[in-house]
Amino acid sequence: MKRDNNSRMAQFLLLGLSGYPELQPALFALFLSMYLATVFGNLLIILAVISDSHLHTPMYFFLSNLSFVDICFTSTIVPKMLVNIQTQHKDISYRECLTQVYFFMIFAGMDNFLLTIMAYDRFVAICHPLNYISIMNPQLCGLLVLISWIIIFWDALLHLLLIIRLTFTRGTQIPHFFCDLPPLLQVASSDTRINNAVLYMTTAFLGVFPVTGILFSYSQIVSSLMKMSCSASKSKAFSTCASHLCMVFLYYGTGLVEYLSFTFPHSSQASMITSVMYTVVTPMLNPFIYSLRNKDVKGALGRFLSRTASCP
Numbered sequence: 379m380k381r382d383n384n385s386r387m388a389q390f391l392l393l394g395l396s397g398y399p400e401l402q403p404a405l406f407a408l409f410l411s412m413y414l415a416t417v418f419g420n421l422l423i424i425l426a427v428i429s430d431s432h433l434h435t436p437m438y439f440f441l442s443n444l445s446f447v448d449i450c451f452t453s454t455i456v457p458k459m460l461v462n463i464q465t466q467h468k469d470i471s472y473r474e475c476l477t478q479v480y481f482f483m484i485f486a487g488m489d490n491f492l493l494t495i496m497a498y499d500r501f502v503a504i505c506h507p508l509n510y511i512s513i514m515n516p517q518l519c520g521l522l523v524l525i526s527w528i529i530i531f532w533d534a535l536l537h538l539l540l541i542i543r544l545t546f547t548r549g550t551q552i553p554h555f556f557c558d559l560p561p562l563l564q565v566a567s568s569d570t571r572i573n574n575a576v577l578y579m580t581t582a583f584l585g586v587f588p589v590t591g592i593l594f595s596y597s598q599i600v601s602s603l604m605k606m607s608c609s610a611s612k613s614k615a616f617s618t619c620a621s622h623l624c625m626v627f628l629y630y631g632t633g634l635v636e637y638l639s640f641t642f643p644h645s646s647q648a649s650m651i652t653s654v655m656y657t658v659v660t661p662m663l664n665p666f667i668y669s670l671r672n673k674d675v676k677g678a679l680g681r682f683l684s685r686t687a688s689c690p
Contacts (some may be wrong), residue, residue, distance in 0.1 A: 379381055382638035390475050390565075391468045392459075392473045394555030394650055406463045412662050413456040416624040419665030420445035429685075434513040436499050437618075438675075441668060443523055444492045444625075448661035451485035454478055455556045455657050471545070475557040480538045482558060487530035487584060489629060494588035494624050495522050503594035504615050505602045533580055555654065592626060621668045625668060628663060 427433045427442040458478065462468055470478070503510050537559060544566040554561045559577060563570045599619060608611045632655040669675050 382557045388469050389472065389550075390546070391549060391551045392555055392557070393468060393469055393551050393553050394464060394653075402466070404465050406460060406614060409456055410460055412658050413452060413460070414541060415448055415454075416452045416658070416662040419669075420449045420472045421664065423665045423668065423675070426675065426678040431677050432680060433674060434524055437496070437503070437652040439519055440492055440499060440523075441675075444489065444496070447485050447488045447492060448664050450481070452658060452661045454481045454485060456557075469675075470557065472680070475552075475562070476538060476541060478557040479541065479559055479562060479645065480534050482556070483534040483537060484530050487533060488526060490584065490588050491526035492523075493622070493626055493629060494591045495526070497595040497626070500619050500622060503599055503618065504599050505589070510530060530584075533584060536580070537573075538575065540576060544568050544573070555650065556653075556657070558653075561595065589630070602688065621672060624667045625660075625664060628660045629656075 423445040424442045427438045455478070458470065458474070462470075475531045499514060502513050506513065541559075541562065544563075546565065547567050550565045550567075552561050552565055563573050563577070566573075596619070599615075601616055603612050606615070632652050635652040635656075668681060
């Protein structure tokens with residue numbers, strides 16, 4: 379394959395879902411339905427939180443931010459994937475690929491930070507209920523989200539600038555269904571040691587600290603629950619954490635398996651399955667988990683849909 383000196387003119391081939399041509403129509407219908415469910419489900423959560431004053435609390439402020447990020451997260455990947463399936467094309471341009479990598483890192487990182495902030499919110503609500511309103515004030519909530527955006531913006535920009543210095547050959551094949559940083563580094567035709575070193579350091583920093591924060595928050599929550607004598611209070615406190623815990627296990631479980639799979643290239647089929655779970659299924663399940671397990675959200679959704687239906 380001829381080396382292209384100008385990597386900006388390179389074109390990549392996404393091979394992730396092209397191995398089963400007879401399944402392409404079914405895959406298109408499946409991913410389209412999942413994408414629409416993700417967008418409309420999370421959009422309903424956002425509209426319900428905005429329209430219902432009962433949900434104007436820190437917990438639901440963070441939930442609406444999580445829903446917004448999940449819409450953007452899956453929109454970074456699925457539309458291009460649907461176009462490629464429908465047109466039977468596997469190509470993606472250099473600029474499109476880098477744009478996809480950049481925004482994927484931003485929204486995946488924001489999911490990470492928001493889940494950590496939500497764990498801290500539950501910790502304050504259960505362990506310091508009398509001071510909850512004063513601690514989790516609107517200024518702090520907005521500041522936590524803003525800082526998260528700033529950190530992840532600069533992290534993604536750093537990786538993007540390091541990718542630009544790499545060279546790629548025209549028609550480079552990426553064994554994935556979207557442009558992600560690890561598989562992109564694997565197919566680069568120039569030295570990626572600096573990129574890999576920065577990737578490991580930032581992953582350790584942006585992964586270990588949030589996970590440590592979540593584990594600390596829930597260790598304190600469990601300790602507080604053990605001290606409660608009333609079983610009804612325990613059940614109510616745990617129910618406020620159940621939905622968040624489901625999302626934590628889904629996000630970190632599938633994310634960990636996906637990135638470990640890049641260490642073992644022979645498990646490509648398992649990698650595809652976990653990538654679909656991580657990028658498509660998990661954002662889709664967010665509104666279902668919170669609406670099915672949360673009476674406040676179900677009530678707000680019912681009132682919002684009733685008002686919408688009654689409008690002329």
